[in-house]
Amino acid sequence: MSEPAGKLPGRDAAYRLVRSRRRTLSLEIRPDGEVIVRAPARLPMREVERFLVSRGEWLDRHLSAPRPAPRLVSAQEQQAMRREAALLMPPLVARYAAALGARPARVRITSAQKRLGSCNAKGVVCISWRLMASPGDIVAYVAAHEAAHLKHLNHSPAFYRALSGLMPDHARRAKALRRLPHVVPEPIQKTGGS
Numbered sequence: 001m002s003e004p005a006g007k008l009p010g011r012d013a014a015y016r017l018v019r020s021r022r023r024t025l026s027l028e029i030r031p032d033g034e035v036i037v038r039a040p041a042r043l044p045m046r047e048v049e050r051f052l053v054s055r056g057e058w059l060d061r062h063l064s065a066p067r068p069a070p071r072l073v074s075a076q077e078q079q080a081m082r083r084e085a086a087l088l089m090p091p092l093v094a095r096y097a098a099a100l101g102a103r104p105a106r107v108r109i110t111s112a113q114k115r116l117g118s119c120n121a122k123g124v125v126c127i128s129w130r131l132m133a134s135p136g137d138i139v140a141y142v143a144a145h146e147a148a149h150l151k152h153l154n155h156s157p158a159f160y161r162a163l164s165g166l167m168p169d170h171a172r173r174a175k176a177l178r179r180l181p182h183v184v185p186e187p188i189q190k191t192g193g194s
């Protein structure tokens with residue numbers, strides 16, 4: 001049984017409610033962007049709404065606008081970005097970490113395409129050189145996010161409290177980050193020939 005679309009609480013997007021004999025609520029975003037909420041047949045609407053509010057962050061993450069076309073960078077630009085990352089990121093991550101009473105074991109510069117920053121249980125923070133194509137507030141956001149992972153290796157409420165302490169507007173920056181183009185090396189030009 002599918003009901004006409006309702007409005008997602010607090011946003012300019014609709015969802016489709018599908019009620020059935022299931023016992024739990026679930027949320028799905030179709031590849032075309034349609035949001036589907038599956039709910040038990042007689043669950044009151046306010047429970048459905050409460051569920052949607054509780055999934056706000058997940059929705060933010062998945063409903064972001066499609067990314068623009070990738071930004072191509074030459075081999076030289078790539079090298080310059082690597083150098084810049086190696087100079088800038090270790091002290092920046094260390095500074096945010098220090099504010100939380102933590103310290104990275106090491107800050108490594110990687111080539112990761114999608115995870116511009118990551119952190120492991122050994123305290124090694126990895127930052128992709130591709131992050132250097134981002135505006136400064138985004139670079140700082142990734143540094144603060146990974147620094148907060150040195151204290152909390154998850155995305156728990158405690159992690160977000162630590163991150164908010166470092167950067168009160170982190171959610172805005174995270175959203176902006178998801179809208180930046182991917183940074184992709186230019187295809188290597190064949191040299192020589194006629």
Ligand SMILES: [Zn+2]
Nearest residue numbers: 145149154155
């Ligand atoms: Zn994270």
